[in-house]
Amino acid sequence: MEKPELLEWLEAVEAAPLLARAEARVRAVFGDRIFIRGIVEFSNHCARNCFYCGLRAGNRDLVRYRMSPDEILESAGRVWTAGVRTLVLQSGDDLHYSREAICRLLKAVKERFPGMAVTLSLGERDPEDYRAFRDCGADRYLLKFETSNPALYRSLHPGQSLEHRFFLLKHLRRLGYQVGIGGIVGLPGQSLKDLAEDLRTVGDFQPEMVSFGPYLTHHQTPLAEAPNGSEALTLKMMALARLLAGRANMPVTTALATLDPSDGLTRGLRAGANVIMVNFTPEPRRFNYTIYDHKLRVDFEQVRIAAARAGRTVSMERGDAPIKEGKEKERQGED
Ligand code: SF4
Numbered sequence: 001m002e003k004p005e006l007l008e009w010l011e012a013v014e015a016a017p018l019l020a021r022a023e024a025r026v027r028a029v030f031g032d033r034i035f036i037r038g039i040v041e042f043s044n045h046c047a048r049n050c051f052y053c054g055l056r057a058g059n060r061d062l063v064r065y066r067m068s069p070d071e072i073l074e075s076a077g078r079v080w081t082a083g084v085r086t087l088v089l090q091s092g093d094d095l096h097y098s099r100e101a102i103c104r105l106l107k108a109v110k111e112r113f114p115g116m117a118v119t120l121s122l123g124e125r126d127p128e129d130y131r132a133f134r135d136c137g138a139d140r141y142l143l144k145f146e147t148s149n150p151a152l153y154r155s156l157h158p159g160q161s162l163e164h165r166f167f168l169l170k171h172l173r174r175l176g177y178q179v180g181i182g183g184i185v186g187l188p189g190q191s192l193k194d195l196a197e198d199l200r201t202v203g204d205f206q207p208e209m210v211s212f213g214p215y216l217t218h219h220q221t222p223l224a225e226a227p228n229g230s231e232a233l234t235l236k237m238m239a240l241a242r243l244l245a246g247r248a249n250m251p252v253t254t255a256l257a258t259l260d261p262s263d264g265l266t267r268g269l270r271a272g273a274n275v276i277m278v279n280f281t282p283e284p285r286r287f288n289y290t291i292y293d294h295k296l297r298v299d300f301e302q303v304r305i306a307a308a309r310a311g312r313t314v315s316m317e318r319g320d321a322p323i324k325e326g327k328e329k330e331r332q333g334e335d
Helices: 003-011 016-030 069-081 099-112 127-135 150-156 162-174 192-205 231-244 254-259 264-270 300-310 327-333
Strands: 033-043 086-091 117-121 140-142 178-185 209-214 275-279 313-315
Touching: 003 192, 003 231, 016 231, 016 264, 033 069, 033 300, 069 086, 069 099, 099 117, 099 127, 117 178, 127 162, 140 209, 150 162, 162 178, 178 192, 178 231, 192 231, 209 231, 209 254, 231 254, 231 264, 254 264, 264 300, 275 300, 300 313
Parallel strands: 033 086, 033 275, 033 313, 086 117, 117 140, 140 178, 178 209
Antiparallel strands: none
16 A cells, blocks of 8 residues: 555554555454463663653653662562463663673573563664663664654754654664564644555565554643543544554554543554553552553453453464565665
8 A cells, every 4th residue: 555545544544444444454464363461660760851642751750760670580480380371571771781680681581481482672872882782682672653754843842853753763673583563643743644655664564563552641841731542533543553554563542541541441452453551560669650641551451351252262382474485584684
């Protein structure tokens, strides 16, 4: 699909045929299975100042925390004991955790929990950090581009550029990570054309993981007055992403579940998602990992209900993205 067709779908009032196509596609690739990821948000410190995010450095009212390596490993142990075989380690852009510290952590996780896939979501780091993390066993890296409009990106992310983001994404790909990209739907100043371009970006990049979640406000940010993004539009973005990057793992974001606590998980699954993240950040830490207000804690009970409603089954396996034959070779030749 090219941009005009994508735009037509984004403008369309009737989304049911699109969602049905996406659901058929996800079932064709992954069957009925929904993969579960266990996420541990180990630090809410962040050096950046993204205008929409409650973790931004400029938010002096947030109670900050950093988990020690032992605490992180204890949480990883709970993920393992629950039977979940993908651990997602997430933080703000927090350089307090050095290259060596993250490597020690990765080695300990891999040693204690053999076979566990590790996804890192640590934001922008030195490219050599990514290489070291990969060498120490990291399997996947999430680095959403948030918006593919360079001017909008600049205006929302002081001191950062979309160009650098994609430089890092290509670097991650060359290092052999399964790479996750995606965006926010309903950012202040974002147009439907921008969203169509976001989708083209996904189609061109062919990531192993893709996610689109709604913009949700946080009351302690410069954008506190901006309205939340639309659930209907987010579902259309997810469905189109599924059609453009059919073999990628795609989560229902916690943001979508927060926007629609009663049915967001199910609706996301029906729009082409095949992954749900269950939160293992210990209390009271997780109450302060507030990228946006009223963040929902997704637990196993919610997953079971959503899976049953969507006619799907819950799988705890690693759930690597099926990589196209020859893709590794293609990667070697990429810039
Ligand atoms: S979006 Fe990420 S990088 Fe930006 S302020 Fe929030 S945690 Fe930091």
